[in-house]
Amino acid sequence: MLGGARETLAVALLLYAGLKGAVLERGRGRRLVVGSAATQVYFTAVEPLLMFLLVAVSCGFFAIVLADRLMRPNGLAPYVPAVVTQSVVRELVPLLIALVVIGRSGPAIATELGYMRVNHEIDALEVAGMNIDYLVVLPRVVGVTLATLGLTVAMSAAALFGGYLLAASLDLVSVGLRFEQVLAALDLRTIGFSLAKACAFGLVISLVNCHYGLAVTSSFTEIPRANVRGAVACYLACFVLNGALSVLALTVQA
Amino acid sequence: MSEATVVEMSRVGVDAPTGARVLDGLSFELEAGSAVALVGPVGSGKTTVLRLAARLAAPTRGTVFVFGHDVTKLGYEAARSHAQRIGFVFESTGLLGNLSVEANIALPLRYDAPSELVDARVRHIAQELGIERELAEPSFRANASVRKRALFARALVREPALLLCDEPQVGLTLREATLVRDAVERRRAGGMSVLYADHDGELAPFLVDRLLYLERGELRATPSLRPTRTSIVPLPDRASLPIAAIYGSES
Numbered sequence: 195m196l197g198g199a200r201e202t203l204a205v206a207l208l209l210y211a212g213l214k215g216a217v218l219e220r221g222r223g224r225r226l227v228v229g230s231a232a233t234q235v236y237f238t239a240v241e242p243l244l245m246f247l248l249v250a251v252s253c254g255f256f257a258i259v260l261a262d263r264l265m266r267p268n269g270l271a272p273y274v275p276a277v278v279t280q281s282v283v284r285e286l287v288p289l290l291i292a293l294v295v296i297g298r299s300g301p302a303i304a305t306e307l308g309y310m311r312v313n314h315e316i317d318a319l320e321v322a323g324m325n326i327d328y329l330v331v332l333p334r335v336v337g338v339t340l341a342t343l344g345l346t347v348a349m350s351a352a353a354l355f356g357g358y359l360l361a362a363s364l365d366l367v368s369v370g371l372r373f374e375q376v377l378a379a380l381d382l383r384t385i386g387f388s389l390a391k392a393c394a395f396g397l398v399i400s401l402v403n404c405h406y407g408l409a410v411t412s413s414f415t416e417i418p419r420a421n422v423r424g425a426v427a428c429y430l431a432c433f434v435l436n437g438a439l440s441v442l443a444l445t446v447q448a
Numbered sequence: 449m450s451e452a453t454v455v456e457m458s459r460v461g462v463d464a465p466t467g468a469r470v471l472d473g474l475s476f477e478l479e480a481g482s483a484v485a486l487v488g489p490v491g492s493g494k495t496t497v498l499r500l501a502a503r504l505a506a507p508t509r510g511t512v513f514v515f516g517h518d519v520t521k522l523g524y525e526a527a528r529s530h531a532q533r534i535g536f537v538f539e540s541t542g543l544l545g546n547l548s549v550e551a552n553i554a555l556p557l558r559y560d561a562p563s564e565l566v567d568a569r570v571r572h573i574a575q576e577l578g579i580e581r582e583l584a585e586p587s588f589r590a591n592a593s594v595r596k597r598a599l600f601a602r603a604l605v606r607e608p609a610l611l612l613c614d615e616p617q618v619g620l621t622l623r624e625a626t627l628v629r630d631a632v633e634r635r636r637a638g639g640m641s642v643l644y645a646d647h648d649g650e651l652a653p654f655l656v657d658r659l660l661y662l663e664r665g666e667l668r669a670t671p672s673l674r675p676t677r678t679s680i681v682p683l684p685d686r687a688s689l690p691i692a693a694i695y696g697s698e699s
Contacts, residue, residue: 218524223559314542318602321502322556323531 201427205401208331208408215328223324227333234337238299239345247356249290250349254357257282258376259366266368274371275379282357283350284384284443288391289436291345292399295338296428300403303334304424307407308417316408331404339396346392354380387443391436398431452480454515454610454641455501461509462496462665470496471665474510478610483642487649488662494645495539497662498612501643502536503527514610532556535603537613543587543595543602550574550583553601573601576631578624592619600628604635611635611642616654629653 216227239246261274261281307330310316316326354376361367406424410416455478462471471493478484486494499505500512503519512519515533522530536542543552550570551558557566574580577597582590587598596619603611611632617625632642633655644656661668 226558310544312541313545314538315544317499317504318536318538318542318544318555320504321531321534321536322559322602323528324559 211327212332230333231337238341250352251356254353292395303403304407308410338400342396459510492662493665535608
């Protein structure tokens with residue numbers, strides 16, 4: 195429990211140090227930071243975009259078909275669009291993105307930073323007078339967070355539009371359910387909570403993995419351990435955050 | 449501490465996270481323009497001394513002054529300025545694997561120097577060290593000799609006032625080491641100080657004024673070699689040393 199609190203504090207301090215570094219550096223090395231953040235966005239969101247979109251279409255398809263088939267016979271047809279948009283956009287999409295990013299980009303960050311530690315690359319940057327929190331941590335945090343936000347928008351659109359189109363083309367949705375209805379059920383609150391989750395997950399995944407990667411000291415055998423610890427901490431943190439934000443969304447809605 | 453002293457360590461102790469003593473009661477001074485070699489077996493704390501001077505490690509006890517400032521009490525800008533006056537040559541690692549040799553050498557300059565200056569200075573130091581043909585090569589593909597010279601080039605490209613160098617001759621042939629030695633000596637003539645760390649004292653062809661012998665984190669002997677400009681500075685014959693325990697408990 196105490197260890198968990200200490201790790202949480204260390205992760206929060208890492209974000210603080212990165213932001214403080216950005217203020218203190220007063221724009222020095224901005225090109226390096228922007229380039230590094232852009233690379234992170236590419237690896238997290240652009241490179242695996244097709245996989246994300248296929249997952250989104252499949253997820254949207256099943257949500258639409260199941261909601262339509264299970265709710266309509268019970269006289270709940272007017273609620274189908276709201277159930278679909280809220281379950282897909284607010285619940286499924288951010289969590290699916292988090293799960294994929296934890297399994298894909300998280301270990302990549304922890305491994306890269308762990309390797310940089312063992313190979314003295316971090317030391318080399320420090321000796322060159324560079325601020326590690328600003329130059330190494332911040333671009334990864336910004337990159338992953340922007341990527342999860344962008345993926346949330348793209349996946350939500352793909353899930354609703356692609357899922358509906360697939361279901362309709364297979365003649366699996368009832369005539370009464372039109373895409374305009376699904377779209378109309380998408381309110382700003384749902385979008386806001388979805389983006390808030392994406393932002394929180396992006397911050398947590400990037401910071402936790404930067405923390406464990408930089409915690410590697412001198413041996414390559416520490417790197418896989420940093421990966422595992424980072425992944426476990428991210429899963430735990432993201433599920434807790436997801437639950438808390440969902441409960442908050444339901445409370446606000448009520 | 450006089451103005452001519454670049455590094456002054458006083459009763460410095462460093463403990464590892466396990467509690468083991470890495471350094472204990474180490475005191476020494478490095479004067480401006482001089483070259484000192486820390487010699488001692490693996491694990492004697494030589495690299496830690498270099499890391500202390502570069503602010504890559506902090507002392508558990510004692511004080512470390514570099515350029516007249518306590519390195520543990522530097523503010524943000526002072527720490528940056530401290531780093532800019534230091535060049536650090538790692539033993540064999542330390543190049544950023546995803547960058548070319550050229551980008552690695554330019555690294556300390558790219559952060560805040562005007563870009564037109566960077567290329568000229570990188571090419572100049574690469575020529576001095578004989579690696580101009582390897583500049584475009586990815587650093588992970590470079591051989592040990594090119595990597596070591598790139599590490600020297602990166603450390604020297606900013607014309608530091610203090611060069612900290614771990615195992616200077618590792619990976620270099622005598623001819624290559626001589627090129628590096630000449631580049632270092634040209635800068636020493638301009639006032640640069642050098643602190644080498646070496647495990648066996650076979651520093652040829654690098655030049656030193658003084659040897660400090662470290663063992664288990666303690667300064668065992670300071671063989672007062674006459675300041676030398678000869679090409680080879682061997683570890684003095686065991687029998688001639690003031691203490692007999694230069695290699696452990698052997699007499």
